[in-house]
Amino acid sequence: MRIGIVGGSLGGLFAAALLRADGHEVHVFERAEGGLAGRGAGLVAQHEVFEILRRLGTESAARVGVVAYERIVLARDGTVLSTEPTPQMQVSWDGLYRALRAHVPAGSYHTGDGVVRVDQSATHAFVERASGDRLAFDCVVGADGIGSVVRAVVTPTQRDNHYTGYVAWRGLLPEAEVPAIAASSLFDRFAFYFSPNGQALGYLVPGPDGEIAPGRRRYNWVWYRQAPGAEGLRRTLRDAEGQAHPFSLARGEVSTEDRDALRDAARNDLPPAFRVLVDAEPTPFVQAIFDHESSRMASGRIALLGDAAFVVRPHTAMGAAKAAGDAMTLVGALRRLPVREALVAYEAERLPVGRRIAAYGRQLGESLQPA
Template identity: 60%
Template sequence: MTLRIGIVGGSMGGLFAASLLRAAGHDVHVFERSERGLEGRGAGLVGQRELYAILRLLGCEQAARVGVLAHERITFARNGSIAQRDVTPQTQISWDHLYRTVRHLLPPAAYRVGARVVRVENTSSAATIVLDDGEAHRFDLVIGADGVGSVVRPAVSHGPTASTYAGYVAWRGLIAETHLPAAAAAVLSERFAFYHPRGSQILGYLVPGPAGETAPGQRRYNWVWYRQAAEGLALDRWLTGSDGRLRAYSVARGDVPLPLCDALRETAREVLPTPFVLAVEAEPTPSLQAIFDYESTRMVRDRVALLGDAAFVIRPHTAMGVAKAAGDAMALVAALDRLPLERALFVYEAERLAEGHRLAVYGRELGRPLTI
């Protein structure tokens, strides 16, 4: 049976589901709120079993080969010396290249940008996506793949649907490899590096260039600095953009006020080892992401299903966010392939609900040292 399916959210989870569903013969429409799509917003991601599996299904295995290999993991001491060394090679795949590859599987008409969904109306016979201009679209099934601030959740859950702040944020930098000072590159390049001051953590690694370049000199250095920020005035100050407006979850590159960028670099000089100080100072336009938690008590109701971070917000320490979205998408499409819609949604929820809870718990455990 061919279904008319609407997907709210056009990041990796929404793209995975849309591509698999379209290949299965369904009429699929993706609604993405950003004006130009999401290309250029990602850095690198760790390849997991689910990611490789879904790329095989989509015939896009080559996308997983566009990555940069870190030959070892190192942990710094405060004086900049290497306190620990672990020879565990790991490849960081290009998020941007992966996004472009999967998005190109969809015809342009199936991926609508600038589409701001405000709610989903759910009944036993259909679900309707309502946009901010009042435009409404009726579907046999609506999939919520709209992440941490999901507007689809209320159509599924009768309980709380807001994500909960975890007590800390991730400052992020992404700089051209050639802009990384030589003294830092000599220590950081080809390695996955960490430093763990109390209540904080910074890590960094090389990722492919913006067009998937992997040759030395054409790559980018990505760093992530987790720092505590009390909910209230401290967090609100960091989440306020350069226009003075408070952001809900993150502040994009180029939108962090200059005084906050200066304060970030000053704090780096006070608390970080020199290689990371140089990496932080080399980023002129850092971004900021507040870390949140959310766990669904259910993933389906009537004609609506949740997928990826819309169902469970998995903390980034797990490196499982994209992989979990891929697993959700594969499970949902496989169930729809062999079962009537109502039964398929029941089976999907039964299969993926426990996995979502497991990863959410794992992520909180990994993040516990950052809340001390």
Template identity: 55%
Template sequence: MSPRLLIVGGSIGGLFAAVLLHRAGFDVTVTERSVHGLEGRGAGLVAQREVFAILREVGVEHLAHIGVTAHERIYLDHAGQVIHRQRTPQTQLSWDVLFRTFRELLPDDRYHTGRQAVAVVQEPDGARVSYDDGGQEKADLVIGADGVGSTMRVAVSGPHSQPDYVGYATWRGLVPEGQVPQMAAAQLFDRFAFYEMPGSQILGYLVPGPDGSTAVDRRRYNWVWYRRYTPDELDGALTDRDGERRPVSLAPGRVRPETVAAMKADAERLLPPAFAAAVAAEPRPFLHAIFDYAPAHMVSGRVALMGDAAFVARPHTAMGVAKAAGDAFALRDALTRATDLDAALAAYEAERAPAGAAIVAYGQRLGRSLG
């Protein structure tokens, strides 16, 4: 009989694994803490080799051709003049479309929202997950795909296995292109734009609309501003509208108005005019602290980690979705090839731990000027 697999975390990485495992004939269920779903939270993503491979694997390779292409990279000075230009075309796919496609590939009875996992306990023949509603789920194998703040990680690496804050965070905006002032649109659209200053960087590019549309006037402008924060400053920035200090990020609409106002005033003072205008045009910016984490192990007993629940790499790598796809492939392959779960999990860790560690190290090198 096929082992029962429980995936905790239903974002893109958990869905990658669930779809591959379901198609391979495994009894797999996903639980996701979000009540209203995850669509609308993603921006654009740069597809790497592993993403193209998983699209081919499930028969949706056409998605690789649905995106917004930036035809060049430009670097600005503070006055807004272009000081460097590179002809490097690059296409950004839609995270939302990718998520929605893989969600639709998994039967509804295999994906359960509104279930917040609070603990996992190893048992002789599997593992048991407890949820905040008082319910429990037993499985032969629990797969932690619950992101940077993973609850499942404790069962693998112990109670102190928390990612390290690297000294900076990102502000992000996703602005409908029609709401970006014309002055900014003329300079920023259809290209990757960058501005760098000591300890900070902002970049931006067009991405598909929430429905995946790439038509003019249906796209969004995605800007990302890296800024340094001391731990005390971060505590203030990550305290939400209700006065609760969130551990990792604040979603759109959850940042305190005074924090947003201070950030936009800084943007007006510190950024080139086009970027300052794009930042000002976002009514609900969101905030995400940046972390590093490289575990000693990805597996313990009958709990395995994948994606950002395992290795947390800085976003400069643009490899988060690719890393999750690689983990999903390796997990599927190991479980289908090995004669027992223990052998499969050993093979999975042997393949993916070196890859995860290399991506984390790469992100650290790219972020040296900011941290």
């Protein structure tokens, strides 16, 4: 078949690589100019990700990572409250992205001309791009994330995301730039700090090209902070030029004023190790935390996959695994059934999974939501 995939991040690439392996003609549409290489940090590769890579013959891409040998919880003064020996490996997001991209020819991965509309007839699904191109497919998969365009067809009355009232401030420092007080207490550990209205955590991840040797890695920190209501959201997501963004601010978009305010808050609220990490990050970035649960994952010849269907909170560390599970189920259904029947079967299997993961994320984030 000829299949169009809207969204060229990991979820779209999981589906694209598996569908090509089954012999389908696949076209991926990513609105970002040049693709998404260099935009990720680290992720926990759970069994669904390993299974997809095994099927593609590239399982080694998820076996090169940085291991945190234990989990620790810090007190406000920096002492260790608890230690738990739970080894966990963080793999390179960029390495995984590159491994999957290698399964999609350059001529089939289209960037910079975003999809603005999707619709369908009895025999085809159609993708319309910003340039005006209208392309026909046997099936279209919406893997276009939190701002999904494809949702408008599958769940036209459920397009919006629900803001939870808190955001994740993030930093990603080269290992050599991590202050000594943080390196000595945090390296090779998955570290947490819990406060009444927030949570900080951090861990080492591979370098930008997958480097795992000491000195070549990066330290990824996250600080969840409350920003209640619509005004709190607008204020947090206003960039250095005063422009409001819907979901996040990327590196370089946070104003100097907001960066300095974040540093001041860290001096007051965080343990020393996390405090110096925030202070050392020259270009922090921020992601607002949203929920979204679709009541449908398919309609006719069009399906939703990954965050386009269920936006789950990052505390679960299951975003990539959920998308991988969606992709394997979708491809398996298309292998044995006609398109419309396949998408019905796909929806029936994956809707309950998405609901369970979404509920788990809400439970994990409950203490961070404003009262």
